[in-house]
Amino acid sequence: MNAAVRWLAGLPAYLWSGWGAVASLLLCLALWEWLAGFYGELILPDPRAALSTLAGLLAGGGAWSELGITARRALAGFVLALAAGSALGLAAGLSMTAAMMSRPVVTVLIGTPPIAWLVLALLWFGAGDGTPVFTVFVAAFPVIFVGAMQGARTVDGQLAELAAAYRLPARMRLTDVYLPHVLSYLFPAWITALGISWKVVVMAELLATSDGVGAALAVTRSHLDTAATLAWILAVVGTLLAVEYLLLEPLKRAVERWRSTT
Amino acid sequence: MNTVPAPRRLLARGVGHAYALRTVLEGIDFELPAGRVMALVGPSGCGKTTLLHLVAGLLAVREGRIESNFSTPASVFQQPRLLPWKNALDNIALGLKAAGVARAEREARAAELGVRVGLAADDLQKFPHQLSGGMQSRVALARALVLGPDLLLLDEPFSALDVGLKAELYALLAEHLAGREMAVLMITHDLMEAVRLSDDILVMAASPGRVVARFALDRPAARRDDDFVYRRTAELLRDATVRESFGLPPQVCAQTPEDAACETALQAVHTVRPGAAPARGGLRC
Ligand SMILES: Nc1ncnc2c1ncn2[C@@H]1O[C@H](COP(=O)(O)OP(=O)(O)OP(=O)(O)O)[C@@H](O)[C@H]1O
Ligand SMILES: [Mg+2]
Numbered sequence: 438m439n440a441a442v443r444w445l446a447g448l449p450a451y452l453w454s455g456w457g458a459v460a461s462l463l464l465c466l467a468l469w470e471w472l473a474g475f476y477g478e479l480i481l482p483d484p485r486a487a488l489s490t491l492a493g494l495l496a497g498g499g500a501w502s503e504l505g506i507t508a509r510r511a512l513a514g515f516v517l518a519l520a521a522g523s524a525l526g527l528a529a530g531l532s533m534t535a536a537m538m539s540r541p542v543v544t545v546l547i548g549t550p551p552i553a554w555l556v557l558a559l560l561w562f563g564a565g566d567g568t569p570v571f572t573v574f575v576a577a578f579p580v581i582f583v584g585a586m587q588g589a590r591t592v593d594g595q596l597a598e599l600a601a602a603y604r605l606p607a608r609m610r611l612t613d614v615y616l617p618h619v620l621s622y623l624f625p626a627w628i629t630a631l632g633i634s635w636k637v638v639v640m641a642e643l644l645a646t647s648d649g650v651g652a653a654l655a656v657t658r659s660h661l662d663t664a665a666t667l668a669w670i671l672a673v674v675g676t677l678l679a680v681e682y683l684l685l686e687p688l689k690r691a692v693e694r695w696r697s698t699t
Numbered sequence: 700m701n702t703v704p705a706p707r708r709l710l711a712r713g714v715g716h717a718y719a720l721r722t723v724l725e726g727i728d729f730e731l732p733a734g735r736v737m738a739l740v741g742p743s744g745c746g747k748t749t750l751l752h753l754v755a756g757l758l759a760v761r762e763g764r765i766e767s768n769f770s771t772p773a774s775v776f777q778q779p780r781l782l783p784w785k786n787a788l789d790n791i792a793l794g795l796k797a798a799g800v801a802r803a804e805r806e807a808r809a810a811e812l813g814v815r816v817g818l819a820a821d822d823l824q825k826f827p828h829q830l831s832g833g834m835q836s837r838v839a840l841a842r843a844l845v846l847g848p849d850l851l852l853l854d855e856p857f858s859a860l861d862v863g864l865k866a867e868l869y870a871l872l873a874e875h876l877a878g879r880e881m882a883v884l885m886i887t888h889d890l891m892e893a894v895r896l897s898d899d900i901l902v903m904a905a906s907p908g909r910v911v912a913r914f915a916l917d918r919p920a921a922r923r924d925d926d927f928v929y930r931r932t933a934e935l936l937r938d939a940t941v942r943e944s945f946g947l948p949p950q951v952c953a954q955t956p957e958d959a960a961c962e963t964a965l966q967a968v969h970t971v972r973p974g975a976a977p978a979r980g981g982l983r984c
Contacts, residue, residue, distance in 0.1 A: 595780050598757050602774045603794040603842075613793070617784040695784040695826040 491668035514573025522581030530589025569641035584626025588619035713763035738893035746908025769850035
């Protein structure tokens with residue numbers, strides 16, 4: 438009952454922020470249209486051309502399967518990074534020594550450009566799913582690892598004492614004290630890592646595979662088909678926006694309601 | 700077979716504590732039987748919280764011994780220490796949940812106590828960051844009281860509250876005391892509060908933290924009126940040991956020269972200890 442009231446009360450603000458996002462997207466479209474008029478069809482087709490090409494691709498059905506393949510690879514790498522990064526990061530956060538030792542490793546991982554990993558992956562895994570999945574994993578892992586480590590390192594000692602004083606059983610300490618805190622660090626890291634995965638997978642596919650959105654982009658490039666290139670880019674960006682604003686953002690708001698400063 | 704249970708009590712003998720190489724507590728002795736309230740007063744940093752944590756089992760006792768046969772102790776910390784991701788109601792119910800009380804029952808009990816400590820129904824739905832400091836400390840107090848503890852450990856639970864709320868919560872505490880044989884060990888900076896609520900007052904001094912004076916209040920708490928409280932507090936404040944422990948200068952008396960106690964205090968005026976702390980605002984009497 439109360440939750441429903443609170444949700445209703447928050448709705449206008451959420452919708453309003455949604456309109457803000459739509460407005461800024463439309464502004465970008467306007468800018469694109471204007472630039473298109475400036476440079477001409479071959480360099481930069483206007484948004485309508487790109488959108489109608491995209492509609493054609495989607496209606497033909499081919500786009501869905503390419504997007505599906507790309508999503509499968511991105512999610513595979515992301516889920517692997519999520520599992521390994523969360524588990525190892527938490528473990529590292531619990532031990533001072535492990536945290537100190539893993540720090541330079543993480544810095545190296547974050548600092549190495551994904552394209553370097555991609556070249557290595559091509560040598561190791563060849564053309565196939567292995568290469569994009571590995572590249573996504575290496576790019577997303579350190580981000581999640583750092584988030585998990587921070588979360589475990591910053592658990593409030595005072596709350597741990599509280600748990601002891603009120604004789605919380607081990608399970609409750611985990612679910613009521615440690616996990617909510619750690620999640621507040623992990624969740625943003627997961628979201629960032631998902632965005633990285635989606636970008637990196639397209640890059641990996643461009644160079645490494647014969648299917649997926651990246652491969653389709655490579656084909657349009659070789660045909661000098663700028664409208665189709667833009668259509669694919671729209672598809673990739675649109676998917677990311679939809680996942681972020683329709684799924685992750687509301688989820689984040691629900692999970693972190695206790696944090697909001699309203 | 701004789702199965703009379705041993706009387707419940709908390710006992711500290713020669714308790715000391717050191718953080719790293721710094722000794723903060725030394726030779727603490729006291730006994731707190733069921734049904735009594737003991738107040739612990741002393742200057743800031745003299746080790747009161749440390750002593751309470753030793754009693755609560757949050758710090759290992761390495762020097763001396765602490766014995767307690769109370770079965771359900773509950774603590775109120777100096778900071779509210781609420782779980783930021785739980786609303787006030789769930790925070791109050793934390794200990795009940797840990798004890799395995801079913802959701803409906805623990806929520807009902809928590810809501811009842813929440814109202815008793817003066818929280819409105821919609822405050823109970825708020826998260827800690829949406830509550831004022833005084834509301835947070837009332838949630839922390841309710842979280843302890845809802846367990847119906849037989850030993851209550853309080854670390855300045857009333858310091859963030861206005862006089863009206865204090866009076867209300869004193870009454871609530873008195874009611875909980877009357878209902879069962881609950882023992883209370885209470886830290887306070889407020890001598891008047893100590894005189895109003897407790898049966899025994901331990902005065903501590905710093906570096907290292909030790910007990911320098913003990914006072915017993917003979918009149919039962921229920922029969923102490925404001926007049927009694929003011930008088931005994933003033934007496935306490937005139938005590939040389941108490942003054943020294945709080946770093947107050949020896950008493951200078953202006954109003955009643957015929958007051959014998961004042962007379963002696965005046966006689967005793969000598970050079971103030973070098974480096975003696977100035978009178979602090981922590982003492983609200
Ligand atoms: N975890 C700790 N590590 C090291 N020193 C500590 C720690 N906790 C407290 N101390 C020191 O021990 C001394 C006593 O601290 P304690 O918190 O017990 O004082 P207190 O009497 O409760 O003071 P206050 O009235 O201001 O709350 C202080 O000098 C403090 O600096
Ligand atoms: Mg303290």
